[in-house]
Amino acid sequence: MAETRAANRRVLVGIGGSVAAFKACEVVTELRRRDVEVRVAMTAAATRFVTPTLLRALSGHRVAADMWEGASIETEHGMSHLDLAAWCRLQCIVAASADLIARLALGLGDDAVTATALACRAPMLIAPAMEAAMWEHPATQANCATLVTRGVRILGPVRGRLASGHEDAGRMVEPDVIVAAVEESLGVDAG
Known part of the structure; x- marks a missing residue:
């Protein structure tokens, strides 16, 4: 029974290349504090904002930040995105940029986050983070609508102070x- 419960508490946190990526650290830390097992995948752009080394320390596991890294490491499938997809029970993508949302909607799998998403059957939550003009752009709205029709739950964004200093829609929801x-x-x- 305890093993089944633990198996159901496995979350893959995917991190996109938005300045809000630093908030993923708090998400990972808080989930672990609540006894949720967390693994992390990052886009190359995300590594410009937070490092895989930091996320490894916070999650307690190797971070998938390079699509080809798993090919040289002993894993069940020889590829980390396939192992992560089989392992997780929920995908939670934070700091999702307009670019990452577009790639998810189009079914592209050219990085650790999108390739895992394509291989994964677990439900997905996405927390977008971008400037208002990007969030409000018809292409971004259409891409979000596409994801919602596939069962993805979009969390926010909300109105607030953005990286540009403006107060507007596009701020990622809080951790x-x-x-x-x-x-x-x-x-x-909750606890």
């Missing part, structure tokens, strides 16, 4: 909102 959505999706008691 506690993301953690609460993960708990709800997993059926984990």
Whole structure:
């Protein structure tokens, strides 16, 4: 019974290349504090904002930041994105840029986050983070609508102070909102 419960508390946190990527550290830390097992995948752009080394320390596991890294490491499938896809029970993509959302909507799999998403059958939460003009662009809205029709849950964004200094829509929801959505999706008691 405990093993089944633990198996259902496995979350893949995917991190996109938005300045809000630093908030992924708090998401990972808080999920682990709540006894959720966390693994991390990052886009190359995300590594410009936070390092795989930091996320490895916070998650306690190797971070998938390079599509080809797993090919030289002993893993079940020889490729980390396939192992992560088989392992996780929920995908939670934070700091999702307009570019990452577009690639997910189009079914592209050219990095650790999108390739894992394509191989994964687990539900997905996405927390977008971008400037207002990018969020409001018809292409971004159409891409989000496409993802929603596939069962993806979009968390925000909200109105607030953006990286540009402007107050507008596009700010990523706060980590506690993301953690609460993960708990709800997993059926984990708040605590």
